[in-house]
Amino acid sequence: MTQTIIVVGAGHAGGQAVATLRQKGFDGRIIMIGDEPYVPYERPPLSKAVLAGELEVERTFLKKEAWYPEKQIDFRPNTLVTSFDRRAKTVTTSHGENLAYDKLLLATGTRVRKLQAPGAKLENIFYLRDIDDTLSIRKQMKPGANVVIVGGGYIGLEVAAVAVKLGCHVTVLEGLDRVMSRVVAPEVSEFYDKVHTDAGVIIKTGMAVTGFEGQGKVERVTCADDSSFPADLVVIGVGVIPNVELAAEGDLAVDNGIVVDEFCQTSDENIWAVGDCTNHPNALLGRRLRLESVQNAVDQAKTAANAMCGELKEYAEIPWFWSDQYDLKLQIVGLSEPGDEVVIRGNPADRKFSAIYLRHGKFVAINAINMIKDFMAAKKLIAEGKHLDPVKAADAEVALKDM
């Protein structure tokens, strides 16, 4: 009997999973269901090179369109899975089809958190999640346009960097007291605030957006302190929500993400889940977590695909991320927490420095800004659980790998 694997979700994780399944020699039927019109693609370039018009959309595709039929992968774009029946082992699609599976992989990802505010449905208010969002924003980003960005996280700041380079007047409204506060130390936030300000971006922190005004199209963004900002275009980047509803309706364990084990298996032995939508254990971090990250999506997809082929390799990786803004390559390894000791290596004024995070002396995370060698060394040292002397670590003349 030919086995059937159904993959729900055609993002980075879903795309990697089907590639690994075929690479591992799985020769059964694969159906991959995605709600977008595109084959799986890389999202990171969207807020960077694609938005800037420097990279064609097709070059973000993980595999070319022709690859899927060549590999006998039945790809169903523009399709949602509306429900599934674990006992009958079937999924139902938005086109009313019932499809039977032997094994199911949930790679449902996340969706943007929407602002609930008066006027939030006006034209020219965008979120940036997929290719179509990016192309719509790009079209409106004309030189001289007033661009207001709500949210000073990775997405907001990357969009700001592109917009100001294109000649737009850019204002970033951040709700908390500093930019990227969720992921970097105050010293790094301060640095990025200054870089953007020097580039001509207006950064306003501690701003609570109360609404949007305009006739049909957005014209102004209003805030709780009664200030308002003229806007031809608004881009909102205030986080994402994991897509767990399908799993929850199917009575799988869900707790801020679909609960999986170290092999990405859910509470049902025929169902696996991967990527941004999972709550997974990580032995290297000693805890469970949910991550929004390409590295995690790729590595979990491989783990699950291997497990579905009967090859059990535990998932345990130190997370890493990156963000490109202007000439700055920010590379992050590990997860810092409030309370970690922060050591600055190098001088922010040189646009080349690292923030090292120590927890009781143990090296747990790094933000490396144009410090590629530190990033590479940190990947190894953090995985080893290395302890660092904070005084030595601050000396950028000494290579991290030699500590």
Next chain:
Amino acid sequence: MAKILITNREGEQSEIEGEIGISVMENLRDNDYELEAICGGQCSCATCHIYIDESWMEKVGPRNDEENELLEELECVQPGSRLSCQIEFTEELDGLVLTIAPDE
């Protein structure tokens, strides 16, 4: 079309018709070679590491600065090491000989 001769991580040799104007990394990815390339060509991760055959090193040219910093920290770096996302495949590289480096 121009050819690329590839030795994969299992030591098996094969040949592909490369697409001109995209990177060597994209060519390897499109042809199903095992290569992580997690950052998608942003020169941020060093997971598309290859070795250029000695006879091709001059034609392919030197590493750029960022690429060099990433490569120098790898354990299995060699003189012919390059990040395949940083090499645009052109007609001049017809017949390019390379080996995919181990995953670190």
